[in-house]
Amino acid sequence: MRKLVALPVLSADALSSVAYGPEALLAVLVLGGSAGLSYSLPVSLAIVFLMLAVGVSYRQTIRAYPKGGGSYIVATDNLGRIPGLVAAAGLMTDYILTVAVSISSGTAAVTSALPQLSGDIVPIGVLVIAVLLAGNLRGVRQAGALFAAPTYAFIIAILAMVAVGLHQAAGRGFTSLPTPPSHAVEGAGLLLVMRAFASGSTAMTGIEAISNAVPVFQPVTWRNARTTLTWMIGLLIALFAGTVAIAHLNGVLPESKETVLSQLAHHSFGSGGMYVFTQTATALVLLLAANTAYNDFPRVLFLLARDNHAPRVFLRLGDRLAFSNGVIVLSLAAAVVYIAFSGLTASLIPLYAVGVFLAFTLSQSGMVVHWWRSRAKHWRKSLCFNATGALLSAIVFVTAGITKFTAGAWLALVAVGLFLLVTTRIRRHYDMVTAALRLHTQTIEIPSRSISPRSCDAPPAAPPVPPPATGPSGSGEENGESEDSPEEISHLSVVLIDALHQASMRALAYAASLQQPVLALHVSASDEDAERFREAWHLWGDHLPLRIVISPYRATVAPLIGYIGSLHHQRPDLTITVILPEIVVRHWRHRLLHSPLGGRLRRALRPLPKIVVTTVPFHV
Structure with missing residues (x-):
């Protein structure tokens, strides 16, 4: 001014x-x-x-x-x-x-x-x-x-x-x-x-x-x-x-x-x-x-x-x-x-x-x-x-x-x-949670092999979100939800990672245990933050495909919804399971200190078919 x-x-x-x-x-x-x-x-x-x-x-x-x-x-x-x-x-x-x-x-x-x-x-x-x-x-x-x-x-x-x-x-x-x-x-x-x-x-x-x-x-x-x-x-x-x-x-x-x-x-x-x-x-x-x-x-x-x-x-x-x-x-x-x-x-x-x-x-x-x-x-x-x-x-x-x-x-x-x-x-409280989440070399279990997405193309970097494709009646069949047997369902697990810590490692391990294609997704506030996270990811071993979305205004939910929505519209045949770590605290008063991201994502992604949101709890 x-x-x-x-x-x-x-x-x-x-x-x-x-x-x-x-x-x-x-x-x-x-x-x-x-x-x-x-x-x-x-x-x-x-x-x-x-x-x-x-x-x-x-x-x-x-x-x-x-x-x-x-x-x-x-x-x-x-x-x-x-x-x-x-x-x-x-x-x-x-x-x-x-x-x-x-x-x-x-x-x-x-x-x-x-x-x-x-x-x-x-x-x-x-x-x-x-x-x-x-x-x-x-x-x-x-x-x-x-x-x-x-x-x-x-x-x-x-x-x-x-x-x-x-x-x-x-x-x-x-x-x-x-x-x-x-x-x-x-x-x-x-x-x-x-x-x-x-x-x-x-x-x-x-x-x-x-x-x-x-x-x-x-x-x-x-x-x-x-x-x-x-x-x-x-x-x-x-x-x-x-x-x-x-x-x-x-x-x-x-x-x-x-x-x-x-x-x-x-x-x-x-x-x-x-x-x-x-x-x-x-x-x-x-x-x-x-x-x-x-x-x-x-x-x-x-x-x-x-x-x-x-x-x-x-x-x-x-x-x-x-x-x-x-x-x-x-x-x-x-x-x-x-x-x-x-x-x-x-x-x-x-x-x-x-x-x-x-x-x-x-x-x-x-x-x-x-x-x-x-x-x-x-x-x-x-x-x-x-x-x-x-x-x-x-x-x-x-x-x-x-x-x-x-x-x-x-x-x-x-x-x-x-x-x-x-x-x-x-x-x-935050110091206690940080200490509980801190990675220790002896507790990190490195996957024996790299796990890559199969039966689907590599996801885009950050595509725009098209409008949901719904039929006039909104029925499940018109939305591609006609699978009624396990063999007809094709999976992609998207694991949301805010940082590399014990809770995110548990979520990654859970996703890998499903023996389905896995993609790690991270939201960074700047290019510098993204580069720091990418370096930590490579140091861990780069065992999974990683996508980073830049959100310069520190918004989290909107970029995640945009990216997941774009994946759905590019591959509507896939059932996408969104997996995120959840910090579970002992006392009710501490719940206010942790963002209820799972509930917000469920509400936001509910209009899209074939999207599953699940949380992997980590108790502190």
């Missing part, structure tokens, strides 16, 4: 947080009355410094990881497996809450302009999540101008609102208007200020999006990514500081029926077209920010599944080339959180800061270790920047965890702990 397109697409999450970050800050300070509100500008300046420090530190991450360096990758590479999993937990909590908070803020923007809808925020939010789910399952992509327009509209609207607000304040000598009467319900002490700082810091969510997506930029990718990140940080600081400043000058406080941003837009523009434009742009950019999580959450799940920390079903792309299973999990989790907290942004904010700054802290700490180890050019300066970002992020994380513990932060901490427990157990 060009920088002008990448900026709005990748910055939507961060910039849209201006819609709820300043309000979250003021909502805490107002509890201390006028004394608490007097701290709004100093706390905002501290948050601006934090934005600047974290933004500069992520510039170093982009330089060190020009192919993309998210918190999970950076923490795992430099701190180890457990810190990487903790960072992933923080990221995934952040993405779930990004959907919930963005939608709750978007519905608040709508109900501020249309108060008659205020009683329907929960069904409206759930409907929006359902639309996002359907769109992402259909493969909706972040494409150029369509996704750039709402972000640029939001930037223009907020900058215009701030400019008009400052101009109005200049006309009265920058004298602050009196705030509505508020009664202090707690002392304006250090604890209140720390809670406000933690709440306002949620305006920093999404800062790491650009460092995750370095490869999507035009060359030179890392340089363009750093430039875009600098522009994003500059805009975020301007929008956040400007919003807090005019809120202070206009004496605006959070209200239950109208957002702070809506009140400020009324002050600057009245109730005319610019007010409607501002509220519409706010709602659209928040919806776009929610959709950003649909791109990142499934990818983190993919990385976890690749490292055996999540079920392998998350490796699979859907028909529309989207990680469909990850999209579904995100939608369900976000809907549950949104409904549980009644769609109220103020109730969701205490959970938000914990996950965000946990990931920030571990990512920047990992970068400190990276520079210390690599000693690359300017490593001392980069280490200093990343250490500052790590320290400040850790301060916010600890502050949010302590000050907002009873308000909901405990739930985020428990979620991180449960995530760590589940992912380590999943890794332990």
